[in-house]
Amino acid sequence: MMSAVQERTGCGGGLEAALQVWALVQSCPEPGLAILAVGKRDISYDWAMPxxxxxxxxxxxxxxxxxxxxxxxxxxxxxxxxHGSGPEHADLQVGDRVCLGISHPCTTFDKWRWLPLVDASYNVVDAVATCF
Incomplete structure (x- = not known):
């Protein structure tokens, strides 16, 4: 979504995503498919899929x-x-973690009472209440 705004306005490089959602691989039931332990109750999906x-x-x-x-x-x-088809997908295992980018933060904020703040190494350094 932001790339379309940047293209339309001529503003480049100014905005970065500030929210990610992490999910565990819960199951790999067949080649090319992994089930992640995150869903509509946890993450936004109204604008685009994670x-x-x-x-x-x-x-x-x-x-x-x-x-x-x-x-x-x-x-x-x-x-x-x-879903994926490459060799990396075949190597997925239960317990692996996948980081998901979202298209619309508002409908993720309203699903959580608080969010952890992390540093560049993903160490939790603080938390914020969403009060959405």
């Missing part, structure tokens, strides 16, 4: 850029359906 940004394998703090072919294709109340 976008996979990062992967952090279970038991590590090693962040990897999510493969370009990963897509959230469906949300239900408590699950997201992550």
């Amino acid at each position: 976008t996979p940004l990062l992967l952090c394998p279970r038991g590590t703090r090693a962040l990897q850029t999510a493969p370009a072919d990963w897509r959230i294709t469906q949300l239900n109340d408590q699950h997201a359906y992550l």
